[in-house]
Amino acid sequence: MAGTTKRVVMPQLGESVHEGTISKWLVKPGDKVVEFEPMLEVDTDKVSAEVPAPVTGILKEILAKEGETVQAGAEIACPLTLEPWGVRRFFARDP
Numbered sequence: 082m083a084g085t086t087k088r089v090v091m092p093q094l095g096e097s098v099h100e101g102t103i104s105k106w107l108v109k110p111g112d113k114v115v116e117f118e119p120m121l122e123v124d125t126d127k128v129s130a131e132v133p134a135p136v137t138g139i140l141k142e143i144l145a146k147e148g149e150t151v152q153a154g155a156e157i158a159c160p161l162t163l164e165p166w167g168v169r170r171f172f173a174r175d176p
Contacts, residue, residue, distance in 0.1 A: 086159050087136045089120070091145070093153035094128050101125045102150045103157065112140050114160050121157075136160065 091101055101123040108120055119131035120140075138160040145157040 086141065087138065088156050089135060089158040089160060091123070091151045091153050091155050091157050092132060094123065094125055094130055098125045098127055098153070100150055100152050103145055103147050104129070105147060106143060107131075108134075108140050110140050110142055114138060114140050134160065 093099070094101055102125070103121055104124045105122040106120070107122065108114055114120055114134040114137065116135065116137045117133045120134045121132050123130055123132055140158060140160045142159045143157070144159065145151045145155070151157055
């Protein structure tokens with residue numbers, strides 16, 4: 082059984098905020114991301130915020146680069162999520 086992919090989208094960081102600028106990625110492709118832990122920093126005209134990972138998995142690809150301004154709801158990255166057995170197998174240590 083293969084892993085599944087989960088879209089990571091730019092959140093809407095306020096009721097009247099419709100876009101944000103990616104100021105810094107805190108992870109890189111190939112890194113393990115953990116649900117609710119910070120993945121990137123985003124700046125808007127009203128707020129600066131850390132954006133958490135939506136799921137636990139391996140970051141496959143970053144689609145929006147640092148310095149890029151992105152509309153809320155736009156896809157910014159794609160982490161590869163693994164099935165529970167796959168996570169154990171992937172992170173298991175050799176005996």
